[in-house]
Structure formats: C-alpha cells, structure tokens
Amino acid sequence: MKPGPIPLEEAQARLLALAEPLAVEHVDVDGAVGRYLSAPLHARRTQPSADLSAMDGYAVTAGDLGGPWQVVGESAAGHPFTGTFGDGEAVRISTGAILPADAGAVIVQEDLGFRDGHLTLIGEAPQPAGKHIRRRGMDFAEGGEVMPAGTAIGPAQAALAMASGHRYLPVHRMPRLVVIDSGDELVADPECCEPHQIPASNGAMLTALARPLTAETIRIGPVADTMEALATAFAGAADADVIVTSGGASVGDHDLVRPALEKWGANLDFWRVAIKPGKPILVATRARPASDRPQIIIGLPGNPVSSYVTAYHFLLPLLRRMQGAGKVLPMQIKTRLSASLRANGPRREFLRGWWNGESVMPHPLQDSGALASLAASNVLIDRPSFSAATDIGDEVRVFLLQNGGIA
Structure with a gap:
C-alpha cells in the first residue's frame, strides 16, 4: 500500500535534519549583510565609552x-x-x-x-x-554579548557590529544552488511561445526567491521529459549543495524526476506532503565522493503557485539552515478575515490573500496555475486540515510573503 502524504511540520523537520550549517568563513561587515553569525559576537569596546x-x-x-x-x-x-x-x-x-x-x-x-x-x-x-x-555602557559594555549566533545581519546589525569594534564577522558559507526546470511544454524565450507551450517562468521565480540566501544560483533548462535529458541536467548539477527541480514530481507518465534521481544515485527521503497547493513534493539526498556533506534535492511541483508555496516552506528554510540561521521557518501573524471562507478537506491549505495591516482579503482566484493572483498577494492564509467555514471578522493565521516570511 502506497504511504499517504505526511504533515507539513514532519516534512520540514525531516528536510532540515538532512542539513548542517556549511563551513565558517570571516568576511568584512559589508559582505556579511544578508548572512548569519556563526558564533556569538562580543563587544570589543564599551559604548558610550564615557558619560x-x-x-x-x-x-x-x-x-x-x-x-x-x-x-x-x-x-x-x-x-x-x-x-x-x-x-x-x-x-x-x-x-x-x-x-x-x-x-x-x-x-x-x-x-x-x-x-x-x-x-x-x-x-x-x-x-x-x-x-x-x-551613562557609560548604556548601549553595551566590553566583553558583553551584543548578538547571538544565528543572528541575521541587516543594516542595524552591521552598524552594531562595527560600533562594538568588529571589522570582520564569522558567517557560514553561502550554499550553491542549481534550479532545474523540466517539461516538454516549456520554452525559454517568453517572446517566442507557441499556443501549446508555456514560458519557463518557474526557474526565474525560484532563482529570485532564493537569491538572497545563495552564493551562486545556476539555472538549467527547460529540460525535456526524458530520462536522458534529466540525467544530463543532474550531471551538470554535480557540484551544487542544493538542487531544486520544478515539474515532473507527480505520478503521470511524463513525471520522470523521481526515477531519474534514483537512477542517478539519489536516495528518496520522502514524497508527498499533505498541503494544498504543493502535495507532490519530494526530498532526496545524494552522496558526493569529495565531500562529507550530501547534496540535497527538492523536487517541486510544476504548477507555478504550487512551486512557489513549496519553495517558501521547504527551499528557503533549508537555505537558512545551511547558513546557520537562528530562525529558519517563516513566521505567522494573527489577523482577521475580510471575507468568509468555506470549510476545507484533509489537506492543509495556503490561500493567497492581501493583508492591509488590519485584516486579510482572500484572492477570489485560488487555482494553482494562477500567477496573477500570487503576484497580487502579500500573505498566505493558513487553513489547517478540516477547518470549519469562517465568517468575516474571524481570526486566522497568515504567513508573510515579503522577505521569505522572516521578519
């Protein structure tokens, strides 16, 4: 009997358990912006140094x-x-x-x-x-901890690091990512697209989503739906820390990512998660002879919203984990609905919506192929499995889409 899809939290925990923070390097403060401290930072001076x-x-x-x-x-x-x-x-x-x-x-x-x-x-x-x-030492004192390990370095943190006497900061190496678009229907040039074709937009979307968290992102594709083409694409990703594919992760006759990965020597960790959109996601690993760290492969669905939602919940947390982030999972906030919602089924749903700071309006179009509704949204409304119907004014939880959901 085929095992059923697993819950989101279990899938995230299993994925994150496969990774460890990458090697530590020391970079200047400017170069550390957007990265994460690998160790606590202690002040080398007192501020103010006098009253x-x-x-x-x-x-x-x-x-x-x-x-x-x-x-x-x-x-x-x-x-x-x-x-x-x-x-x-x-x-x-x-x-x-x-x-x-x-x-x-x-x-x-x-x-x-x-x-x-x-x-x-x-x-x-x-x-x-x-x-x-x-008073002297009001801000911080020499020897005191000013930032814990895992802190994300932004403008304020960069200023604090310099004010506390640091020119260089210890951070983890940024991961190398390869994004592979697969599908016979995809075309690379959106200006030369026949009616039976679709512009390969997922690769651009995933690259842009991951760019702040990667040292290098290489796009491969579009790749044809053949074992040979997929084998060539995977061979071109042999040096990547993380490989993410888009398309071909389901169970159709042309969904060949899973068997191609197994033939390449990858070991499947899990496949299918009980979420909507994004159920047919897979996670696998592949040993690398020259490294003690395996490659991690995430197979995302081909529908663009499904691809985005699964990258948000899996790819971005993985990249943060590999950089030693203190917070890797996206944050939620509570707000109230501006429209009613129907009851849902056994899968946890993530609905696109617009949050105005006080309440959230679900987008009227929730099809997983509707990119315009995704571009018009700034939150994902979290609907646990078997949620009852809700009315205007009812409380819901939402995930913020800006900055990958990390404040």
Whole structure:
C-alpha cells in the first residue's frame, strides 16, 4: 500500500535534519549583510565609552540646579572639556559630547537664558538630575554579548557590529544552488511561445526567491521529459549543495524526476506532503565522493503557485539552515478575515490573500496555475486540515510573503 502524504511540520523537520550549517568563513561587515553569525559576537569596546550629553545645553553640578552660572568652557562632540569646574559654573555642551568630570546634570538650552552676563534658569531643571545624560555602557559594555549566533545581519546589525569594534564577522558559507526546470511544454524565450507551450517562468521565480540566501544560483533548462535529458541536467548539477527541480514530481507518465534521481544515485527521503497547493513534493539526498556533506534535492511541483508555496516552506528554510540561521521557518501573524471562507478537506491549505495591516482579503482566484493572483498577494492564509467555514471578522493565521516570511 502506497504511504499517504505526511504533515507539513514532519516534512520540514525531516528536510532540515538532512542539513548542517556549511563551513565558517570571516568576511568584512559589508559582505556579511544578508548572512548569519556563526558564533556569538562580543563587544570589543564599551559604548558610550564615557558619560555623554543626550541634549544640547549646559552641564552643571548635580547640587547646583538653580543658578545663576558663569560659563567657563565648552564640550563638543569629539572635543571634550578638559578643565574643572564647580557650583556656580557651567560648561556649554552639545549632543553626544563627553560630560565634564565634575558635572552631574545637563540643562537643555531652551530652559536657559542670559542676564547680566550670567546663565540663568528660565524653564525647568531636569528631574532627576541625570535625565539628559547617557551613562557609560548604556548601549553595551566590553566583553558583553551584543548578538547571538544565528543572528541575521541587516543594516542595524552591521552598524552594531562595527560600533562594538568588529571589522570582520564569522558567517557560514553561502550554499550553491542549481534550479532545474523540466517539461516538454516549456520554452525559454517568453517572446517566442507557441499556443501549446508555456514560458519557463518557474526557474526565474525560484532563482529570485532564493537569491538572497545563495552564493551562486545556476539555472538549467527547460529540460525535456526524458530520462536522458534529466540525467544530463543532474550531471551538470554535480557540484551544487542544493538542487531544486520544478515539474515532473507527480505520478503521470511524463513525471520522470523521481526515477531519474534514483537512477542517478539519489536516495528518496520522502514524497508527498499533505498541503494544498504543493502535495507532490519530494526530498532526496545524494552522496558526493569529495565531500562529507550530501547534496540535497527538492523536487517541486510544476504548477507555478504550487512551486512557489513549496519553495517558501521547504527551499528557503533549508537555505537558512545551511547558513546557520537562528530562525529558519517563516513566521505567522494573527489577523482577521475580510471575507468568509468555506470549510476545507484533509489537506492543509495556503490561500493567497492581501493583508492591509488590519485584516486579510482572500484572492477570489485560488487555482494553482494562477500567477496573477500570487503576484497580487502579500500573505498566505493558513487553513489547517478540516477547518470549519469562517465568517468575516474571524481570526486566522497568515504567513508573510515579503522577505521569505522572516521578519
């Protein structure tokens, strides 16, 4: 008896168990953006390195907040005041400048005026006295952890790495990916497409989806529905860390990806997942003589929406796992429906929809071949198996499509 499709979470767990993070390399901060830390990052300096003013104003002693004061100097950013002062004296100070050694308060300049050559209080003194002071080590201290392993390096993280004293960061090598389009109906040039043909758009879609997570992505195809053509395509992908195919993963007479993989020496791990769209997905591995890491092959369905949805739930998490990401699976949020939904069957469904920040509107066309509805959507509405019919205003969970679903 043929085994039935397995649940999504089981399939994801089995796929991710096949992979380990790739080798570690050290790259400059700019080159690390979009990648993931392979080890915790610890600060090499303290920030702020001294007490700083958070406002433009005047520094005074903590015990003398009433004035008047004689201005005895200035502390500017990059040019600290080096003298001493006491009660009845003030130092002009700018935002980010080091607080003079004897100062305990900063009074903002809007609360001060001059009378008879002296600085006087015309507004309110700060309460507490240190209200406008950024204390030494407020952001981070030397030796402290500033980011854990697995952190995704974005603009803010790159700035933090540099501010904490790092020019180079340890990250995992980015995987090499080969995308193979297969199908006799596919044509490479969308401007030369006969009525019986379809532009090979899945390869471009999958390449674009995976590009932020790969060092190199090679497209092969369109590949004809023959064992010989598939064997040639797989031979051209022998050096890839990951191979993803689109089309030919089902059970039709021309669906030859599975037998071609087995003939190539790949071992099937699982085939068919209880989701809609995307049921006929397969995952296999193939040993490489020159490496202790096997190639991982993901066979995606040929229908474009099915291909996208399965890549979202399987290919992207795998690529994140191979880069050592702390979070590999896409995140969900809760929202409310703007339209009713019918009850569904035994497969978990992912419906295309548009989320406006407050509620989600399911797209009226959910056919797995409808690319326009995918392009017009920014979320996938998660409908567990055997979900009851829902009404407007009912709560649902959705997967965000931007950034592969990772915040």
